[in-house]
Amino acid sequence: MDFDVNFARSQFPQLSDEPDFVFCANAGGSHVAQQVHQVFETYNRHMRVQPYSGYSLSREAGEAMDRSRMLWAEALDISPDELTFGPSTSLNTYVLAQAIGPTLKPGDQIIVTNQDHESNRGVWLRMAAQRGIEVRHWNVEPEFGLLEGKTLKNLLTEKTRWVFFTHCSNLVGTINPVQEYAQMIRNSCEARIFVDAVSYAPHHIPSPGSLGVDGYAFSLYKVFGPHQGILYLNRETAETLEAQCHDFNTGILAKHFNPAGPLHAEVAASGGVLDYFDALHEHHYGQSCQNFREKLDDLHKLTSLHEAHLVRTVLECLTQFPDIHILGKHNAEDGDRVSTIAFRHKRRLSSEICADLQNLGIGCEYGSFYAYHLVADLGIDPEDGFVRISLVHYNSQEDLNRTVSALQQVLC
Ligand SMILES: Cc1ncc(COP(=O)(O)O)c(C=O)c1O
Known part of the structure; x- marks a missing residue:
């Protein structure tokens, strides 16, 4: 079955506002699906009251929020109280660091990477510095920025308490084999495993349990939805950590890692992302009583072929x-590369190349994209960094043709 990109595009009102523009900056934040706009609109126009009181409007508001929790739990195949909605992934990891810190003692070790966005790095370094924890650095190989298993193997010891890494870097684009790395960690020590999936989730949302990780986080504003971070912690891990909520909420696991009140409308609108995926699934497969977990897996089979075509064509042009x-693997044959491509010219500034592409209607970006230490460690000025072209399933063949033609013009 072919993926109907026109149907997908018809669900994003913003795409038709900009007919002469190719949106290639999705990794910074995707467009928002109409199903998400609809929930926002309904919530803000009709239910904007304090939720969870007895009167009917308030009950409806609470139900709209609970609906999101139930749908996302089904999609991730987790228990609803293993899920935290927070304002962003950076804030979710910040809170998590406050919760993990008191469980560690001097002499313990943690592992962080230099492939990660700063939100899955700086908070752990600060936590370690405050508590006398040894940090072991899982660094990328120096040419393509790949994170290798053999490097990790040498860092693991019986003192390793946590390993923090990314499912896919927002620059390198190569998907890290999370399941394999998780198994390697489990075979060596009793460390807990936390994975940042912010750059991976726009391309596929897996079940974190199937990956064998303890924590998993991503941001819905990059997955066609509202500005919300989703944080999964398995119950066993969550119960060992210090609650960060108001003290009277301690004991309600779903609230443990949210120190503030939730953003009501944004939480409600989070379910709209799954309404969008539902519509996409129904368009391709007809009505079905499958659950969201199964529907997301079906959709991944369809969209990954389309995205592989997008990334392969851009890589063929650049090579x-x-x-x-180019960072990451230079081919997209093995199903382990998302359609995020970062490149730089050896003699020209990324800022200039980006401006030339933008003048041709290509909405790309340049810089370090907060993976500051990755870029610096590769010996490149993070201010100029790389040009990034990030495409998702709604980018069409026409978008691709225009992008490739602009790249040919600018790089020749
Ligand atoms: C790979 C990756 N991790 C984490 C983040 C931080 O997410 P948030 O903006 O929700 O804090 C980003 C944001 O760009 C990212 O690309």
Whole structure:
């Protein structure tokens, strides 16, 4: 079955506002699906009251929020109270660091990578510095920025308490084999495993349990939804950590890692993302009584082929130019690369190349994208960094043709 990109595009009102523009900056934040706009609109127009009181409007508001929790729990195949809605992934990891810190003691070790966005790095370094914890650095190989299992293996010891890494870097684009790395960690020590999936989730949302990790986080504003972070912690891990909520909420696991009140409308609108995926599924497969977990897996089979075509075509274009340095794998044949491509010219500034592409109607970006230490450790000025073209399933063949043609013009 072919993926109907026109149907997907018809669900994003913003795409039709900009007919002469190719949106290639999805990794910074995707467009918002109409199903999400609808929930926002309904919530803000009709239910904007304090939820969870006895009167009917308030009950409806609470139900709209609970609906999101139930749908996302089904999609992730987790228990509803293993899920935290927070304002962003950076804030979720910040809170998590406050919760993990008191469980560690001097002499314990943690592992962090330099492939990660700063939100899955700086908080752990600060936590370690405050508590006398040893940090072991899982660094990328220096050419393509790949994170290798053999490096991890040498860092694991019986003192390792946590390993923090990313499912897919927001620059490198190569998908890390999370399941394999998780198994390697389990075979060596009793460390807990936390994975940042912010760059992976726009391409597929897996079940964190099937990956064998203890914590998993992503941001819905990059997954066609509202500005919300989703944080999963398995119950066993969550129960060992210090609650960060108001003290009277201690004991309600779903509230443990949310120190403030939730953003009511945003939480309600989070379910709209799954309404969008539902519509996409129904369009391709007809009505079905499958659960969201199964529907997301079906959709991944369809959209991953389309996205592989997008990334392969851009890589084929870029590899023609000997002066172009591309991060990550240079092919998309093995199903382990998302359609995020970061490159730089060996003799020209990324800022200039990006401006030239933007002048041709290509909405791309340049810089370090908060993976500051990755770029610096590769020996590149993070201010100029890389040009990033990030495409998702709603980018069409026409978008691709225009992007490739602009790249040919600018790089020749
Ligand atoms: C890979 C990755 N991790 C984490 C983050 C931080 O997410 P948030 O903006 O929700 O804090 C980003 C944001 O760009 C990201 O790309």
